Amino acid sequence: MSSDHRLYAYLNEEFLPLDSTYLHVSDLAIQRGYGIFDFFKTQNGHPLFLDGYLGRFFNSAQLMGLEVPLPAEDLKASITRLIQMNGLGDSGVKMILTGGYSENGYNPGPPNLIMIEQPLTLPSEAQQAAGIKIITHEYVRELAEAKTINYTVGIRLIQKVKALGADDVLYHQQGVVSEFPRSNFFIVRADNTLVTPAKEILKGITRKNVLELASKKYRVEEGTVTLENIAQAKEAFMTSTTKRILPIVEVDGKPVGNGKPGEVSLELLRDLIQLEEAQTSRE
Numbered sequence: 001m002s003s004d005h006r007l008y009a010y011l012n013e014e015f016l017p018l019d020s021t022y023l024h025v026s027d028l029a030i031q032r033g034y035g036i037f038d039f040f041k042t043q044n045g046h047p048l049f050l051d052g053y054l055g056r057f058f059n060s061a062q063l064m065g066l067e068v069p070l071p072a073e074d075l076k077a078s079i080t081r082l083i084q085m086n087g088l089g090d091s092g093v094k095m096i097l098t099g100g101y102s103e104n105g106y107n108p109g110p111p112n113l114i115m116i117e118q119p120l121t122l123p124s125e126a127q128q129a130a131g132i133k134i135i136t137h138e139y140v141r142e143l144a145e146a147k148t149i150n151y152t153v154g155i156r157l158i159q160k161v162k163a164l165g166a167d168d169v170l171y172h173q174q175g176v177v178s179e180f181p182r183s184n185f186f187i188v189r190a191d192n193t194l195v196t197p198a199k200e201i202l203k204g205i206t207r208k209n210v211l212e213l214a215s216k217k218y219r220v221e222e223g224t225v226t227l228e229n230i231a232q233a234k235e236a237f238m239t240s241t242t243k244r245i246l247p248i249v250e251v252d253g254k255p256v257g258n259g260k261p262g263e264v265s266l267e268l269l270r271d272l273i274q275l276e277e278a279q280t281s282r283e
Contacts, residue, residue, distance in 0.1 A: 010082050018116065026102055028100060028109070029098035029149060033150050035097055035099050035148065035149045036064050036149065039053070039095070039241055041120055041242065042088070043277075044090070048279050050076065056147060057147075059146075060148070063146040066111045067111060068097060068111070068113065088118075090120055092241075094117075096114040096115070096149070122242065131247040134167060134168045134180075135168075135169050135170070137157060137169045138171075138172060139172075140173045144200045144201055147202055151181055154169065154182070157169050166250075168181070175226050177197055177227065179197065179200070183204070184206070184238065184239045187235065187236045189234060190234050192234070192264055193219040193221060194220045194221070197225050204239060206239040207239050209275060210272060213275065218264070227251075233257065235247065235257050237262075237268075245268055245272055
């Protein structure tokens, strides 16, 4: 994208230049960090799995007591227009619903709805082939099933993650694993059974797609995953909209399996890419 390519954003039924789209300082997203969001990607200008992301967006809003100011179909129409205006092709679109302008800095006001679209870079083949290293941290997100804008712990741990030569941090509570700040977690047992945490997580759309793809070839389980299970696992990987599937080769300085990306992880990545391409061709 050229440096003079002007991007547009959406704010409360208006399409504005991104560099001049603002909220007032009284918004509860600023005052108290209160709000929700969701994020999906486009491929060749087509949103991928949009219904799933919109469903989760509305569910998060309900859990946080916020009302989305547009019905789903009108929101879809606004998304389509924003994508057409920006003309990015491959991108990431973020929908944000804030707590609204507050008279006293605590009570919510009418929510502000924002949409931002920006270029998106997916993991390279080299990253997928090498895998990533992670550390663990004892923490459980409040109201984990809602995609809130509160990422305080994950952001605070960025420096520690980098200092330890890792790429991300996996949350657990008393040894029971939940999720990454922005991704879901899977292990592959020695018998090729896939297991992913079922509680205290945000249920990712990519996670759902991977479960459906994997169930056609392997046994899959949504249940409890412990740090001990990871130590005994054959493979591990994370899933997210922007990362697709990234193999995990090391946890807290110890190798997962043979310390290399596993065949199951890489096979499912190929299946996921094919699913995304098929979704685009149907649009």
